[in-house]
Amino acid sequence: MKDQEIILKASNYVFTLFKEKLSRKLVYHNYKHTAEIAKEAQSxxxxxxxxxxxxxxxxLAxxxxxxxxxxxYNGHEERSVEYATxxxxxxGYPADRIQxxxxxxxxxxxxxxxxxxMQDILADADISNIGKESFFSNAELLRVEWEVFLNKFFTDAEWAQYQLDFLVGQSFRTQVAQDKFNEGLKANIQEQRNILGTLSKKQKKNNKKERETLAQPKRGIETMFQSTYQNHMSLSGIADNKANMMISxxxxxxxxxxxxxxxxTSVLGTEFTRNPILMVPVGTLILTTLGSVVSAIMSAQPEVTSFKIRANKVKSKKVNILFFGNFTKIPLEDFQVGMHDLMREKDALYNNMITDIYYLGEVLSKKYRLLRVSYTIFMIGLILTVLSFVVAVVR
Known part of the structure; x- marks a missing residue:
């Protein structure tokens, strides 16, 4: 081109426009990209x-x-036409050339x-990046741009697959672009396939490692239930032992x-007659031991959670028929049917076991609550007994 004045003015105009109005978050579609496309279009x-x-x-286009x-961002071509026009x-550019x-x-x-x-050449120049070594670095910039402006997010594997599909689906329209970029496009497609293959192998390796660290579902579930039941039984045994100790x-x-x-005896009668205030610590101790032993007995006594059982509840799996407090209230025939249903349906079986654990926990919670009351009464009562005895002796 002999006259470069209009081209120079256009490049300066675009530079100023981008400097003043273009978002800094546009890391791909910026002045550098535009200048490269203009250079490629001219070539x-x-x-x-x-x-x-x-x-x-x-x-100029x-x-x-x-x-x-x-x-x-979306529909920028129409706005670009307005700026150019x-x-x-x-x-003073000719109207027909503006069109x-x-x-x-x-x-x-x-x-x-x-x-x-001309339209084919500009379209080829705009995608010339796919036939260059810079394709992969520029693709990452485009990925960032889409996350910011289009709210599109990709995993590394998803992005690699998307880029491969894009490369395979592209072709240059003009012979000059094909001669210049086709070899580079083929190389980029192969490289993208290699990247995707590497990511796929890495993902499979990670998945295999995760599977190896996980227990087998059936064995893990059975271990969980067994451990939970054992813990409940152990805690219940500890509570009963403590309650028996307090009762004794x-x-x-x-x-x-x-x-x-x-x-x-004359000695005891004489002592209480002479110092009747001694009845205060004695009475305190009696009340203490009585309250403590009652709480301990309530904690140690057998506890059975029960409900009003109906046949429709058994059929709908709304009642835990594994618990003796429930299944002893239904006919043998209903119990047998319910058990066979449980053995056929894994979810129903697990649901019954979960329900059983829940109510075992409720019973255990009540045991420890009453046991704590027993120990608290005993501790406070002993303190009051000793204090009242000291007061009685000092007087």
């Missing part, structure tokens, strides 16, 4: 032996083809059918006190 146009007028028009990104009209520039810009739109060599201790204390109070 392909020269190789295609375009005349100077057509070559100038083609390069390349400079303006992405200016619409300054205002919008306004600038070229202000520069050619607009048509070339629209030819870069996806699925647009080109109807001239308080029963001994009560027996001793009652024995002494019931003895009609």
């Amino acid at each position: 392909l146009g020269e190789s295609a032996n375009l005349n100077e007028t057509d070559l100038e028009t083609l390069v 390349a400079w303006f083809h992405d200016t619409g990104y300054a205002d919008t 306004q600038f070229l009209a202000a520069e 050619v520039v607009a048509d070339c810009i629209m030819a870069t739109k996806k699925e647009h059918h080109a109807d001239s060599l 201790l308080n029963a001994i204390i009560l027996s001793v006190i009652i024995t002494y109070l019931g003895a009609k």
